[in-house]
Amino acid sequence: MTGRRDVHHAIRIARAEVIRELRGATGDRRRVIGLLMVGLFYGSGLLFALPAVYALGQATGTVQSIPYLGGIATVAPVSMVVLSIFRTSQQIGTIDSEELVLLTVHPRAVVLGVIGAEVVQSMLWFGVPIGLIATAFALGIGAPTLPVTAGLVLLPLFCWATVWGYAGGIGMLRLFRWLPGLKQLLKIGWALALLPIIVGSQYIGTAIADRTFSIAGLLETLAFEPLQSYVELAFVGTELFHSPSIGAIGVLGGLVALTPVGLAVATRQATTFWFTDDPAPEQPQRTERSVGGFEAPQPFGSTSAGAIAWGHLVRAVRQPQEFAHLMIMLVMLGPAVAPIVQVDGNVGPIVAAIGVVVGTYLAGAAFGLNPLGDDRPAFPLLLLTEAGPRTLVWSRVIAGLAIGAPIAFLIPLGSIVAGTPALFAVGFAVVGCGMCLTAAMFAVGIGAVYPIYEEQEYWGTETVVPSTGIMMVYFWVVAGGTVIGLILTWVVLTGAGSLSLLIAAGVGVYLLLTALVPYGSYRYAIRRYRTYTLE
Amino acid sequence: MVSTNADAVAIEANDLQKTYGTETALDTVSFSIETGTVYGFLGPNGAGKTTTMRLLTGLTQPTSGTVRICGTAVDDRRAIASLVGYLPETPPVYEAFSAREQLEYVAELRDIPAGSATERIEQYLDRFDLADDADKRISTYSKGMKQKTAFIQSVLHDPDVLLLDEPTSGLDPRAARRIRESITELADAGTAVFLSTHILPVVEAVADAVGVLFDGRLVTEGTPEGVTSLAETGEDGTLEDAFLAVTSKEAATDR
Ligand SMILES: Nc1ncnc2c1ncn2[C@@H]1O[C@H](COP(=O)(O)OP(=O)(O)OP(=O)(O)O)[C@@H](O)[C@H]1O
Ligand SMILES: [Mg+2]
Numbered sequence: 001m002t003g004r005r006d007v008h009h010a011i012r013i014a015r016a017e018v019i020r021e022l023r024g025a026t027g028d029r030r031r032v033i034g035l036l037m038v039g040l041f042y043g044s045g046l047l048f049a050l051p052a053v054y055a056l057g058q059a060t061g062t063v064q065s066i067p068y069l070g071g072i073a074t075v076a077p078v079s080m081v082v083l084s085i086f087r088t089s090q091q092i093g094t095i096d097s098e099e100l101v102l103l104t105v106h107p108r109a110v111v112l113g114v115i116g117a118e119v120v121q122s123m124l125w126f127g128v129p130i131g132l133i134a135t136a137f138a139l140g141i142g143a144p145t146l147p148v149t150a151g152l153v154l155l156p157l158f159c160w161a162t163v164w165g166y167a168g169g170i171g172m173l174r175l176f177r178w179l180p181g182l183k184q185l186l187k188i189g190w191a192l193a194l195l196p197i198i199v200g201s202q203y204i205g206t207a208i209a210d211r212t213f214s215i216a217g218l219l220e221t222l223a224f225e226p227l228q229s230y231v232e233l234a235f236v237g238t239e240l241f242h243s244p245s246i247g248a249i250g251v252l253g254g255l256v257a258l259t260p261v262g263l264a265v266a267t268r269q270a271t272t273f274w275f276t277d278d279p280a281p282e283q284p285q286r287t288e289r290s291v292g293g294f295e296a297p298q299p300f301g302s303t304s305a306g307a308i309a310w311g312h313l314v315r316a317v318r319q320p321q322e323f324a325h326l327m328i329m330l331v332m333l334g335p336a337v338a339p340i341v342q343v344d345g346n347v348g349p350i351v352a353a354i355g356v357v358v359g360t361y362l363a364g365a366a367f368g369l370n371p372l373g374d375d376r377p378a379f380p381l382l383l384l385t386e387a388g389p390r391t392l393v394w395s396r397v398i399a400g401l402a403i404g405a406p407i408a409f410l411i412p413l414g415s416i417v418a419g420t421p422a423l424f425a426v427g428f429a430v431v432g433c434g435m436c437l438t439a440a441m442f443a444v445g446i447g448a449v450y451p452i453y454e455e456q457e458y459w460g461t462e463t464v465v466p467s468t469g470i471m472m473v474y475f476w477v478v479a480g481g482t483v484i485g486l487i488l489t490w491v492v493l494t495g496a497g498s499l500s501l502l503i504a505a506g507v508g509v510y511l512l513l514t515a516l517v518p519y520g521s522y523r524y525a526i527r528r529y530r531t532y533t534l535e
Numbered sequence: 536m537v538s539t540n541a542d543a544v545a546i547e548a549n550d551l552q553k554t555y556g557t558e559t560a561l562d563t564v565s566f567s568i569e570t571g572t573v574y575g576f577l578g579p580n581g582a583g584k585t586t587t588m589r590l591l592t593g594l595t596q597p598t599s600g601t602v603r604i605c606g607t608a609v610d611d612r613r614a615i616a617s618l619v620g621y622l623p624e625t626p627p628v629y630e631a632f633s634a635r636e637q638l639e640y641v642a643e644l645r646d647i648p649a650g651s652a653t654e655r656i657e658q659y660l661d662r663f664d665l666a667d668d669a670d671k672r673i674s675t676y677s678k679g680m681k682q683k684t685a686f687i688q689s690v691l692h693d694p695d696v697l698l699l700d701e702p703t704s705g706l707d708p709r710a711a712r713r714i715r716e717s718i719t720e721l722a723d724a725g726t727a728v729f730l731s732t733h734i735l736p737v738v739e740a741v742a743d744a745v746g747v748l749f750d751g752r753l754v755t756e757g758t759p760e761g762v763t764s765l766a767e768t769g770e771d772g773t774l775e776d777a778f779l780a781v782t783s784k785e786a787a788t789d790r
Contacts, residue, residue: 002613005646009644012640012643012644013644016629016632016640019631019632020629020631020632023631024631027631096627096629097627097628097629098594098627099592099594099621099623099627100627100628100641100685100688101627101644102594102612103592103593103594103615103616103619103620103621104616104641104644104645105616105644106612106613106616107612275593275594275595275596276595276596277555277595
């Protein structure tokens with residue numbers, strides 16, 4: 001009786017959740033464009049893949065000859081569970097308007113509904129491409145029932161994975177509540193883990209290219225026999241299929257039996273989680289800073305821009321999540337770091353160069369890429385002080401320099417121990433400081449072009465992040481400009497005394513550009529601030 | 536007024552205590568509220584009003600003590616759902632829905648038959664001047680419009696106990712009056728209304744009983760008139776004077 005009622009409620013909740021998600025995803029133009037781009041990208045990829053899949057189907061004589069089937073059959077469920085854990089701990093583990101929902105229906109209905117919505121959404125996202133591939137393959141081998149049987153085989157697997165992922169995700173959330181430090185640690189650990197993954201992927205890339213390593217081999221070693229034969233059940237009714245193995249039947253039975261168990265576990269976990277307090281509620285605190293409220297130490301204290309810059313730095317320490325966008329640097333720099341590990345011999349200059357690039361990047365990216373958006377909560381306050389737009393913009397430049405310049409200066413000098421000739425180390429360090437200034441000034445301008453005000457989910461925290469487009473443009477301009485600058489520095493230092501006219505002209509043009517573009521950008525930022533002041 | 540007639544007790548709180556870490560938010564609070572009563576729950580910011588209401592709904596567990604709603608233990612979630620209506624501080628509505636969709640959704644979850652649900656929803660939308668905007672997304676609503684929508688959804692199922700946390704905050708005078716009228720009507724029909732607010736005239740206008748919470752303790756309880764006179768504020772004393780007198784006296788004895 002209560003079971004039926006819960007299922008009814010769950011269906012309504014699932015429907016409402018899917019509608020909310022769809023409306024949210026198509027709500028504003030930027031999201032729709034993003035979706036279209038993703039669709040176009042994968043859609044065109046799929047279009048090219050389909051004929052190949054069709055041909056593969058035609059060529060396939062036995063189930064065993066389908067490439068990678070075993071590996072994929074094993075890796076896919078594991079990734080489904082991991083994905084579900086991640087989605088739960090990030091999004092669907094906490095329910096919106098819980099005061100309403102939890103006082104209206106039983107928690108079991110909520111869990112069922114949320115999981116149901118998740119399954120439906122995943123079907124919408126992944127079901128279409130998987131269905132197309134299955135259809136193309138089915139046409140290839142001439143077995144029209146394959147898409148249907150494939151769906152029937154995937155559904156229990158998918159439900160099982162989502163349910164247990166949900167239970168695991170809520171378990172993780174409860175653990176974080178218990179040990180808040182662990183969450184912080186995981187966030188940092190996740191960032192640090194990215195670096196080896198990216199560097200590692202470079203290795204694997206080369207290893208695949210020279211055939212010391214093969215994906216097929218890896219997938220074959222991973223293959224778990226019963227899961228493979230379970231997936232082979234999808235070919236039931238075709239010529240490829242003979243008789244179901246005991247393993248396959250066992251897996252099917254396990255999935256069907258374990259899904260309700262997982263549901264029960266998930267419900268218990270969720271009920272405990274929802275009906276107990278968060279001892280340290282994580283409210284998004286976007287507190288206004290008080291410009292004169294605390295003493296800024298020298299050298300920041302001597303000017304008002306310096307004092308505000310000190311405020312930015314203090315806030316950076318107190319609310320590190322506002323700097324989540326800097327993580328993108330790790331992704332971009334990964335390929336640059338990889339060669340160091342591979343070069344034998346003199347790594348000093350490379351380390352020095354990377355130090356300069358990182359320092360320069362940070363000088364602008366840390367505080368400059370969304371100046372209007374970041375300052376908006378404090379605008380009324382800031383505008384009441386006599387600090388003018390110039391002071392506000394300049395304070396962001398100073399704060400950026402305070403982070404970037406030490407890196408750009410000290411790492412080249414430090415790289416002397418790794419073999420950089422002293423002359424080059426000093427040259428890089430000096431040039432690096434100059435680069436930091438130009439980058440910081442450049443950032444405030446392009447950051448003011450497209451201010452972002454709303455908080456959004458980013459790398460697992462709710463925060464205001466600069467526009468992705470702006471971050472990309474900034475990265476490429478600054479990284480490119482810095483590398484060119486360093487190469488020029490290198491050339492000049494090596495050939496000191498005997499510069500050809502061509503090099504001199506190149507250096508001249510470069511200097512002119514790096515001076516004018518950031519300066520113009522800086523002026524633009526001040527103009528944008530002024531329009532706010534006059535409002 | 537605060538007598539105990541066992542059949543008619545709608546809300547019963549016994550020695551409620553709630554601590555967050557080392558902080559005591561609520562310290563042995565007990566009260567008993569009869570059906571058809573409007574209970575004004577007063578207290579300065581941070582006194583523990585919201586905490587009390589969350590305990591009364593079972594959304595939060597007390598450190599010690601018990602709550603019974605119409606004789607049902609509050610952790611019997613299936614039974615409680617149909618007995619209680621709760622309007623929290625921030626209206627629990629979905630921005631992606633329109634007011635009508637939101638209310639229809641709640642009605643569905645509460646198993647109200649579609650026909651009577653539609654009728655009730657239209658009636659309430661009319662009454663709170665929301666009919667014209669009922670099909671716009673809630674994300675475009677003002678704070679007051681969200682508040683009104685959330686109020687309607689909390690009474691849609693005719694609860695026996697209605698808990699309102701600052702129901703009139705952010706409302707214009709007209710809407711605030713509609714809420715007051717609804718509260719009186721519901722109480723006349725037998726609903727116990729537990730009303731937390733800072734706006735003392737609202738309490739004076741509708742409350743049959745008043746409790747004053749200070750720093751997690753229930754320091755005064757009685758009829759509005761009783762509480763007013765208890766504070767010895769002279770003849771033309773209002774509840775506001777009484778409130779200020781009681782709470783400042785408490786603050787003084789705390790030192
Ligand atoms: N989740 C929580 N964790 C820690 N302390 C909490 C939590 N929730 C409430 N408190 C504390 O309990 C006390 C009472 O808070 P509560 O929200 O009940 O006050 P209130 O009377 O509703 O105030 P207001 O009039 O401002 O709404 C406060 O001191 C608050 O800091
Ligand atoms: Mg409150």
